[in-house]
Amino acid sequence: MKKLLILSLLIVVSCNQKKETDFTTLFEKSEGTETPTYKEVTSYYKDLSDSYSEISMLEFGKTDSGNPLHLIVFNTDGKTNKNEIKTSKKNRILINNGIHPGESDGIDASMLLLRNIVQSDSLKKVYKNSLICVIPVYNIGGALNRNSHTRANQNGPKEYGFRGNARNFDLNRDFIKQDTKNAQSFSEIFHAVNPDVFIDNHVSNGADYQYAITHLFTQHNKFGGDLGTYLENEIRPYLENSLNKKGIAITPYVNVWGTTPDKGWSQFMDSPRYSTGYTTLFNTFGMMVETHMLKPYKIRVEQTYELLFSMLDFTEENSTKIKDLRAKAVEKIVENKTYPIQFAVNRDNPTKFNFKGYEGSYIDSKVTNGKRLFYDKTKPFEKEVNYFNNFITTKEVTIPKAYLIPQGWCKVIDRLQNNNIEFTRLKNDTIITVEVQHIKSFKTVSNPFEGHYLHYNTEIESSLEEIQFLEGDYLIPTNQNGIRYLLETLEAEAVDSFFNWNFFDTILQRKEGFSPYVFEDKAEDFLSKNPLIKAEFEAKIKTDTTFAKSSVMQLNWIYMQTPHYEPAHMRLPVFKIQK
Template sequence: MKKSLLLLLISFQLMAQKNNMYLTPYEKGNGNQTATYTETIAYFKMLDDSFETIQMVPMGLTDSGEPLHIVIFDPEKSFDFNTIHKNRAVLLLNNGIHPGEPDGIDATMMLYRDLATGKLKTPENTVIVNIPVYNIGGALNRNSHTRANQNGPESYGFRGNARNYDLNRDFLKSDTRNSRSFAEIFQKVNPDVFIDNHVSNGADYQYTFTYIATHHQKLGGELGRFFKDEMMATILNDLKKQGTEATPYVNIHDQKPDGGFEQFMDYPRYSTGYASTFNTVGSMPETHMLKDYAPRVKVTYDYMVASIDYIEKNYKKIKKLRTDNLNNYKPGMKYTLFWKLDKTKVTQLEFLGYEGGYRPSEISGQPRLFYDRSKPFTKTIPYYQEYNPVTEVVIPQAYIIPKTWWNAIELLQLNGIKMQPLENDTEIEVESYRIADYKTSKTAYEGHYPHNSTEVTVTTEKVLFHKGDFVINTQQPGVKYLLETLEPQAPDSYFNWNFFDAILQQKEYFSAYVFEDTAARLLNEDATLKAAFEKKKAEDKAFSENGEAQLDWIYRHSVYYEKSHLQYPVYRKVK
């Protein structure tokens, strides 16, 4: 009897030791502490060593010099994405893009442990992949003060990466090694669903959990409608059944939300916007910065579990809609590059907030905003979700880009874009853009002085392309990525991110005292040119009184003016 009791006691002790072995650093702490980068990688390495269903793989360098990792949970233990995509869906989780927002880092460690140990039901139709810490440089820059508006954890990483880039502005332009490695991961994994875990900034309210869902109009077609009205609605309803109320990301700062707010339009500089260019449905959990850390971690965990449950039941539909969505982006169809909020279309949103008001600041004496948490309210407020197209383009059959623009070509290829080099010098009829106007930011933004409000003029002409120049057919999975990057009027186009700035500068000029005689000869020899010149003077008084401007006008309309100035070097083949 004593021997049996001893064996039972030893068995319980071994089980307890094994369970404690898999406690995460967060669970071992006081509920207000997050794992360091080193602890996070060590924990996933332990899971990899302990469970055949988990594999951790290094995947490219970051600006910190440390490699990114992906951690795969695959119950079938194949870890081959070509095989996986034949009959299962892939969920990609991204954590620590802003390491001061570490909720997802801790929640995902527990998620993987619970999947591997069977605490959670093993998914049959879903493979889960996660990037444990995306911004490694920021995670290593640990402190307790840079998130001045945030309630915990005790210490955390910094928003900027090792080169001070905000990585959630870098997915399209890819200035960092992090984003280039992410592109490789994304193309390898080809996720059907993407979740990028964050913590909010902004207003105060009752919710612990808010979210940014990829804008349904950016996703497009039936896929966008399904994501908005079915998938997200069901997942959020599941959270509500568990006692968690959720609301869309409160996209306002330093003002009360009572007057309503708009759905965030996630252009492809952002993670979910980037994902949507490949027809991947994405969401960005934004737990509330002022809530305690432990409830934030829990609801992040719960959201990921609810998402996995939904994917399990609907993976075939998700995959089919992703494929079918390509039918909305064929040559000759219109594609919206720029959207404007439609304030005439309003959704009434039930909102759980706190009464707010203004009182004199102790610092300045001026009115300051405050929220009274002793006065919670439930109000119906306006929520704006619909946008109108502002700038549209007709999708071409192909783009042609000279091999000289290797910076753009390399990034296109990194993002899985297929292209075919010309075998011989070939003259092709194309649509050609000239940059007619643009504005440039006067302050630095993420390593650039980006352009905006870009306008182009379009002509159809025959252009001689050279052997090795690339023809890029638009009928491929990355068609939306092509349109967002190669159409210069798109907000996040390669042009607006300064990839082609060399064309904006003239390389040859003229000396006025020499060109005066040449200009006079040109006008005498070309009646059409002279008529246009005289018309310009008659219609533009300032021009008629400016001899320098007149000489420059003649120069720009002559054979002496360099063709490359303001000539956009990417061409459109429309037939």
């Protein structure tokens, strides 16, 4: 009886003891050759959250896979909900992983990062003023499409996910157009966190060289003003020096295709379709990490891990300056009165630095009957190269006081709402004098690109007109936190404008027309009553030989001058109120 009592007590004690969870990752268990599945990643973070009060695991919106997008938050104050993230005064760092799940380095590095911080009293003290927010796997659909073959140029891990998401979108082209639920849910996370610093972890393709890791900061001239200067003169040098002290050589992302890096290269221009191009629209310091695909997986993950710590340290040490620059950014943009929307590489002002590469040459292919590029790893070199990371503005626009958008353009309004854009709605039908924009010319890609036929080289022509607006139409002031977002999406000539992404394509097609045999009489009557237009018509016949040979073109020209011609054709449904 006594033995049974003792046994019962032992069972009770055992049941009351907290089970120790083994937080050794698959990456560690496999000695740096494997990465976990999506379910293993989420299970790991759930256990970490259950075991440590400083770790919270939150669900945001759905993704195209049907699964929710998770956010893992480290906060020494304890469990954190969505509202507490929004109101926190701490430093805010957002780390995005698995946008391309075949590039899983950041997934493993972030698991190690949060575990090691939360299990170390000294590290928790170092980062007590920081909210470290991690999206464990952004492209869940791609992560579930696991295989060992689609990364033909990559050295590990053994298995990984696929680049396309559940609907085969490349999510690193979707931040503006937001075709996917992933991108819509990302914007919810992004605006909740409002990060001071954003890091997106990738693996590179392209040239071969000695480095295992490269950095791709958002382009500093595009970022502009004090923010861009601080990024280029303070953050980038700090990161390079910090990693150098750890024995890790890092170089700017080697943006080279079909040639060798020793000839120099230009910085990749991250327009707003890309993660860092999007996040900097809200004055967040952004960078992509690009490890080198041919280096061993273990080294790539370890160096990503060290880079994350270096960026955390910079943010912690310079939080006051970072927050001050971000707080003043909108005011500075408005003061400038104009905003740059197109850039070109400045070939006259390269940055020079010593690059560690391998000699490359073209040799006879053993597979095809042509030549192939071959990097000789027995011939490493270090030489000075030109890095063209300075850009000049080639087009800018005057910042309007506000935009007006008719309420029928609901897909545009949805995206403005997703990005916390402030607006009011007209209370009455109103005639307002506005700047009207017509599409003068544009080009369109010949092949589909991410579900669209993207426009480019768009040109507009503007005029002042009185336009009838209706109760419920949207009035959007530019003097707000989302000013960059508005200018980059609503200005048709901007690279990733809503126009270029086909949101307004219905204006490019006429809905009404004419039959020549009917319109002939009306055209004659119209010209007789409008002598100035008639004179312009006759002059065009004399000076334009193609026009002179086509009666159809002539009738169409007259038709477009008459009240019969529909005003919506080629007219952008984005109207400006200037100051």
